[in-house]
Amino acid sequence: xxxxxxxxxxxxxxxxxxxxxxxxxxxxxxxxxxxxxxxxxxxxxxxxxxxxxxxxxxxxxxxxxxxxxxxxxxxxxxxxxxxxxxxxxxxxxxxxxxxxxxxxxxxxxxxxxxxxxxxxxxxxxxxxxxxxxxxxxxxxxxxxxxxxxxxxxxxxxxxxxxxxxxxxxxxxxxxxxxxxxxxxxxxxxxxxxxxxxxxxxxxxxxxxxxxxxxxxxxxxxxxxxxxxxxxxxxxxxxxxxxxxxxxxxxxxxxxxxxxxxxxxxxxxxxxxxxxxxxxxxxxxxxxxxxxxxxxxxxxxxxxxxxxxxxxxxxxxxxxxxxxxxxxxxxxx
Amino acid sequence: xxxxxxxxxxxxxxxxxxxxxxxxxxxxxxxxxxxxxxxxxxxxxxxxxxxxxxxxxxxxxxxxxxxxxxxxxxxxxxxxxxxxxxxxxxxxxxxxxxxxxxxxxxxxxxxxxxxxxxxxxxxxxxxxxxxxxxxxxxxxxxxxxxxxxxxxxxxxxxxxxxxxxxxxxxxxxxxxxxxxxxxxxxxxxxxxxxxxxxxxxxxxxxxxxxxxxxxxxxxxxxxxxxxxxxxxxxxxxxxxxxxxxxxxxxxxxxxxxxxxxxxxxxxxxxxxxxxxxxxxxxxxxxxxxxxxxxxxxxxxxxxxxxxxxxxxxxxxxxxxxxxxxxxxxxxx
Numbered sequence: 211x212x213x214x215x216x217x218x219x220x221x222x223x224x225x226x227x228x229x230x231x232x233x234x235x236x237x238x239x240x241x242x243x244x245x246x247x248x249x250x251x252x253x254x255x256x257x258x259x260x261x262x263x264x265x266x267x268x269x270x271x272x273x274x275x276x277x278x279x280x281x282x283x284x285x286x287x288x289x290x291x292x293x294x295x296x297x298x299x300x301x302x303x304x305x306x307x308x309x310x311x312x313x314x315x316x317x318x319x320x321x322x323x324x325x326x327x328x329x330x331x332x333x334x335x336x337x338x339x340x341x342x343x344x345x346x347x348x349x350x351x352x353x354x355x356x357x358x359x360x361x362x363x364x365x366x367x368x369x370x371x372x373x374x375x376x377x378x379x380x381x382x383x384x385x386x387x388x389x390x391x392x393x394x395x396x397x398x399x400x401x402x403x404x405x406x407x408x409x410x411x412x413x414x415x416x417x418x419x420x421x422x423x424x425x426x427x428x429x430x431x432x433x434x435x436x437x438x439x440x441x442x443x444x445x446x447x448x449x450x451x452x453x454x455x456x457x458x459x460x461x462x463x464x465x466x467x468x469x470x471x472x473x474x475x476x477x478x479x480x481x482x483x484x485x486x487x488x489x490x491x492x493x494x495x496x497x498x499x500x501x502x503x504x505x506x507x508x509x510x511x512x513x514x515x516x517x518x519x520x521x522x523x524x525x526x527x528x529x530x531x532x533x534x535x536x537x538x539x540x541x542x
Numbered sequence: 543x544x545x546x547x548x549x550x551x552x553x554x555x556x557x558x559x560x561x562x563x564x565x566x567x568x569x570x571x572x573x574x575x576x577x578x579x580x581x582x583x584x585x586x587x588x589x590x591x592x593x594x595x596x597x598x599x600x601x602x603x604x605x606x607x608x609x610x611x612x613x614x615x616x617x618x619x620x621x622x623x624x625x626x627x628x629x630x631x632x633x634x635x636x637x638x639x640x641x642x643x644x645x646x647x648x649x650x651x652x653x654x655x656x657x658x659x660x661x662x663x664x665x666x667x668x669x670x671x672x673x674x675x676x677x678x679x680x681x682x683x684x685x686x687x688x689x690x691x692x693x694x695x696x697x698x699x700x701x702x703x704x705x706x707x708x709x710x711x712x713x714x715x716x717x718x719x720x721x722x723x724x725x726x727x728x729x730x731x732x733x734x735x736x737x738x739x740x741x742x743x744x745x746x747x748x749x750x751x752x753x754x755x756x757x758x759x760x761x762x763x764x765x766x767x768x769x770x771x772x773x774x775x776x777x778x779x780x781x782x783x784x785x786x787x788x789x790x791x792x793x794x795x796x797x798x799x800x801x802x803x804x805x806x807x808x809x810x811x812x813x814x815x816x817x818x819x820x821x822x823x824x825x826x827x828x829x830x831x832x833x834x835x836x837x838x839x840x841x842x843x844x845x846x847x848x849x850x851x852x853x854x855x856x857x858x859x860x861x862x863x864x865x866x867x868x869x870x871x872x873x874x
């Protein structure tokens with residue numbers, strides 16, 4: 211398995227990227243890496259370059275570049291070259307910690323869509339209080355979606371939850387503004403209907419955004435606009451409240467600091483529940499190969515788990531299953 | 543000022559309703575109440591019925607009633623009679639702790655819309671870490687909105703933030719999936735454009751849902767579907783994390799309980815930050831009179847503050863200002 215790595219994306223590139231993939235390489239003998247980026251920066255980080263090929267390039271996509279323009283004009287950018295390697299069959303998958311918008315454009319215009327998929331969806335794995343986690347898509351690859359696209363997300367998310375998360379029959383829910391069947395706008399009412407008629411998945415109906423962290427479903431289907439708002443609201447609230455808790459412990463004198471120390475195990479447990487780095491990155495589902503976005507602030511451990519996630523997708527042939535499914539649909 | 547009270551809605555009706563309005567009545571000599579509900583239950587709770595008129599009715603709206611049908615068929619329900627009192631001019635405003643959907647229907651079909659407002663919006667006041675709070679509308683009165691309706695929300699939210707929250711020039715933001723001007727679907731791009739052209743408000747551009755609790759804006763404008771998803775995601779996340787914190791303190795042995803005790807002040811501060819009961823209930827803005835939904839689980843204190851909120855709206859003539867604004871628009 212060959213994985214193309216954009217080594218120059220993210221806040222701590224290329225250090226954490228190289229550390230993370232080196233760990234995966236050491237543990238998994240079947241993995242090979244094509245590493246795209248500034249060799250003068252990458253080489254000193256690599257004590258051992260077994261199963262690693264560095265492809266030197268000085269160009270890179272910046273977080274404030276206009277995505278589509280950047281992908282088209284910066285033809286030697288590390289992200290663009292990594293995507294080209296996937297397109298040309300030199301690599302089986304790609305990983306980047308860089309701009310989500312640019313990766314989306316690279317996925318769409320270079321790697322390409324699976325036949326039958328109109329719009330790829332961005333799918334992170336999010337935490338639940340029971341520790342199981344769930345996937346949600348689309349969380350923002352699209353600003354607008356049609357009902358047929360949401361059905362495609364349900365099918366793809368279902369394959370992923372089965373293959374990567376080990377669920378025999380994942381529970382698939384539709385994010386809506388109420389649980390009753392007739393809830394939502396025209397888009398969500400139509401989607402509900404289409405999902406109800408789909409035999410291939412276990413559609414459990416509508417779910418609301420206040421029950422997501424309680425594991426309302428294994429796969430949450432949503433249009434990119436609503437999914438983006440729900441995801442950011444969850445992330446922002448969690449960060450804000452945990453920040454307030456930290457403030458309560460650190461800025462309230464010695465007594466509070468002692469209280470925090472005594473509570474350390476419990477607080478660590480909360481942090482562990484919300485630490486999703488072992489789930490890997492956000493997958494752009496609907497492309498001809500696994501294209502995965504690790505968080506810009508990811509550490510080496512998160513990069514390592516993203517590699518393991520990609521390895522599992524390749525092993526389980528998740529993308530091939532999606533391709534076969536939509537080919538069969540087309541012929542039927 | 544006469545306020546019509548649906549005394550039978552909510553989880554702890556009529557007890558908390560009567561307690562809350564009695565406190566307001568004792569403090570505010572200009573307030574009078576028309577109290578709709580089961581007199582045999584209400585009367586024993588009222589030691590003193592000064593400036594309170596009980597209108598006895600045994601019928602009430604249940605939380606699982608289909609809203610529009612319930613409003614049309616249960617003509618003697620406490621909520622329906624309260625709305626009728628507003629329509630007939632016997633009361634200046636109404637408060638209910640009952641079903642949001644039914645109150646929306648009662649507002650729309652009985653109290654009636656302001657001329658120039660297509661669709662009333664539901665607007666709660668939410669907390670911010672700096673303690674100031676913000677308002678957001680629509681959070682679910684509508685499953686779908688047009689851009690012109692979002693502009694109406696901006697104008698109405700602006701009047702409210704000025705009158706009730708004491709802001710000379712409230713900052714108005716549009717909830718979107720990115721901060722750049724060209725972000726979002728067609729609806730949000732069009733709304734951005736229209737808000738930019740509006741002289742009457744201080745439009746600060748797009749805001750994202752992960753910055754709402756950090757006081758990204760004083761008035762957050764959103765379509766009902768997205769607003770509902772964002773609101774519930776915030777509420778659900780806050781509840782989940784605070785629940786985990788409680789679990790960390792209570793279920794981790796004596797050491798953790800002691801830690802929790804030492805942290806009490808800090809935790810109380812967090813709880814205070816997130817306690818929005820002093821802001822009152824969610825206002826249905828766009829109706830001919832203040833119609834306010836207090837939380838179904840509200841206590842007497844929250845009911846008291848909802849009365850005070852309504853009193854301020856009446857005093858500031860917020861609804862009349864909205865009426866005048868849209869009348870002037872129409873003539874221009």
